[in-house]
Amino acid sequence: MADFKPYAAYARGLVGCRANPRSDEEFADYIIRHGGSPNGSDVAHDWDFADAGKGKLSLLFPAVMEIFPDCFPGPAQLTGDCVSRAAANCLLLSLGMEIADGRPDEVTGQVEGPPVLPTPGVENGVVSSESLWAWRGWPGPGYDSDGWVCSEAAKVASEIGFLVRKPYPDLKIDLTKYTEETIRIGGSRHPGDRWLAESKKHVARTATFVKGREQARDFIAAGFGIFNCSSLGFEKTRNEDGVSRQVGTWHHAQCFHGYDDRPETVAKYGEPLVLWLNCCNRWNPGPRLIRGTTIDIPHGAFWSLASTIDRCQCIALSSVAGWPRRQHTTFGATGNV
Numbered sequence: 001m002a003d004f005k006p007y008a009a010y011a012r013g014l015v016g017c018r019a020n021p022r023s024d025e026e027f028a029d030y031i032i033r034h035g036g037s038p039n040g041s042d043v044a045h046d047w048d049f050a051d052a053g054k055g056k057l058s059l060l061f062p063a064v065m066e067i068f069p070d071c072f073p074g075p076a077q078l079t080g081d082c083v084s085r086a087a088a089n090c091l092l093l094s095l096g097m098e099i100a101d102g103r104p105d106e107v108t109g110q111v112e113g114p115p116v117l118p119t120p121g122v123e124n125g126v127v128s129s130e131s132l133w134a135w136r137g138w139p140g141p142g143y144d145s146d147g148w149v150c151s152e153a154a155k156v157a158s159e160i161g162f163l164v165r166k167p168y169p170d171l172k173i174d175l176t177k178y179t180e181e182t183i184r185i186g187g188s189r190h191p192g193d194r195w196l197a198e199s200k201k202h203v204a205r206t207a208t209f210v211k212g213r214e215q216a217r218d219f220i221a222a223g224f225g226i227f228n229c230s231s232l233g234f235e236k237t238r239n240e241d242g243v244s245r246q247v248g249t250w251h252h253a254q255c256f257h258g259y260d261d262r263p264e265t266v267a268k269y270g271e272p273l274v275l276w277l278n279c280c281n282r283w284n285p286g287p288r289l290i291r292g293t294t295i296d297i298p299h300g301a302f303w304s305l306a307s308t309i310d311r312c313q314c315i316a317l318s319s320v321a322g323w324p325r326r327q328h329t330t331f332g333a334t335g336n337v
Contacts, residue, residue, distance in 0.1 A: 006077040006280040007236065010250035012266040016082035017253045019313070024209075027151040031207055036220060040210040040316065044218050046301055047323040053221030053259055057290070059275070061298055062197065064096030067114050071096075073300025074125035076176045076281035080146025084133035085279035086227040086253035087153040090317050091127045091162060091204060093225025093257050101326040103224065121165030121176045128175040131163035131185070132156050132278045134186020135157060144187040150220035150253060152317045158207050161199035172194055203319040213306040216274060217259045221317045223326025225255040228312035234276070234292045234304060238286025243273065244302040254278055256314070260303065265291065273307040 010016065029039035037043050044050040052058075061072060070091060079086060095250050117126065136148045156162075167174040171194060175182055176208045185191070210216050210226055219226055233248030258275030265274055278284070278300050288296040295304070 004078050006082075007283055009080070010252050012232065013078050013250065013251075013336070014335070015147045015251040016080045017251055018149050019229070020151070023155075024151045025148045027155045027207075028209065030155055034158075036208065037207050040208045040215045040219065043208045043323050044215060044222075044261045047325065048081050049218055049222040049323070049325045051218060052325065053217035053261055055261055055263065056221060057262050057265075057293075058221040058259045059095050059290075059295070060097055060225060061301075062295060063100040065298075067096045067099050068122045070123050071126050072277065072298035073281050074123075074279060075231060076283070078178070078180055079183050080149070081129060081183060082123055082279055083150055083153045083229065083319035084136075085125060086152070086255045087132055087157055087317070088125060088127040088129035088162070089255040089257075089277055089279070090225035090227035091157060091319070092125060093255070094204070094320050095127070096116075097223040097225075097326045099207060101333075103324065105157075107301040113246045115164045117166050117168070118176050120273050122183065123176050124165050124176065126165055128165050129161045129178065130182045130184075130185055133149075133183065134191050134195075135160055136187060137239055138190055141194050142186065143186045149311055150227065151317055152298040154204070154207050154317060157204040157317060158195060159203070161201065161203040163199055164202065168198065178285050180238060188263065191243055199209075202319075204319055206318040208316055209314065210316050213272065213274070213309040216256055216309045216314060217261055217272065220256060222323070223318045224318055224323070226314050226316045228256065228314045229253045229254060229310075230308075230312040232308055232311060234302065236284050238284055238288070238302050240287055241291050242286065242288050242297050242301075242303050243269070244286075246304055246308050252262045254272070254308070257301070258297070258303075259306070260290075262292075269305060273303040273305045274309055275301055275303055277301045
């Protein structure tokens with residue numbers, strides 16, 4: 001709501017994400033029944049991108065922000081909807097990378113351009129997190145309180161789909177901006193069939209669980225966004241390299257959109273770094289320039305030790321029917337991934 005302060009709320013103990021092993025099992029079963037694998041290691045090897053990020057600096061946001069300028073960091077949370085916000089950012093990353101890659105969609109055979117959106121729709125994140133949040137509790141009863149489960153949000157993105165940030169006159173809603181009105185849509189009363197039909201135009205056709213830092217590294221290097229649920233809190237200020245230490249506890253969902261496995265980074269920090277994206281807007285001051293480059297990380301983002309990944313539940317989403325390695329620049333290393 002208007003007085004909602006995300007950083008303070010999570011520090012005080014707001015439960016924005018919850019663990020639910022049964023939901024995880026149901027989503028894994030859903031993936032298998034639809035021809036996929038819930039094992040990220042198998043996916044990386046089957047699609048030939050295992051070790052794709054080894055020794056490299058891999059960044060998704062530069063290509064995505066060329067397609068959708070100023071899409072990051074997006075507006076600050078207005079309620080405890082971090083899971084839907086993180087899933088929406090993950091979808092945005094994979095969608096943007098697919099568009100930047102320029103290859104025909106494996107199902108339609110078409111080379112798809114970006115959706116036509118009003119400028120505020122891009123600045124508010126392109127993918128409407130409320131269009132996911134509205135279905136929390138599905139397929140059971142909905143609810144209006146805070147919190148959700150990462151695997152349940154991923155199943156909504158995969159089976160129900162999502163809407164983008166524009167007006168929908170036929171649905172009598174305008175999702176251009178993330179507002180106190182739009183976050184109240186759905187919940188205890190799930191949207192109806194007309195909304196469902198529109199959502200199914202945009203789905204994550206493939207998904208998998210990603211376990212550990214090396215799998216996350218390779219999915220990012222291959223051009224796929226990852227979102228996570230964890231109990232990890234972080235410092236509010238970035239250091240000279242844009243790094244924030246893990247401190248305290250937040251029951252919070254965020255997104256990964258970069259990985260630094262360069263030898264010089266490992267030498268300085270003792271391990272690689274992963275780039276986190278929060279959904280609190282410009283919440284964390286400090287330098288943003290990536291060491292050895294002329295590239296600034298987005299506002300709201302921060303690097304942290306890659307070992308933090310090992311304490312997260314991570315899910316990768318792809319909008320195409322498979323996991324083709326996207327062609328994008330590998331910064332700070334020779335060649336492309």
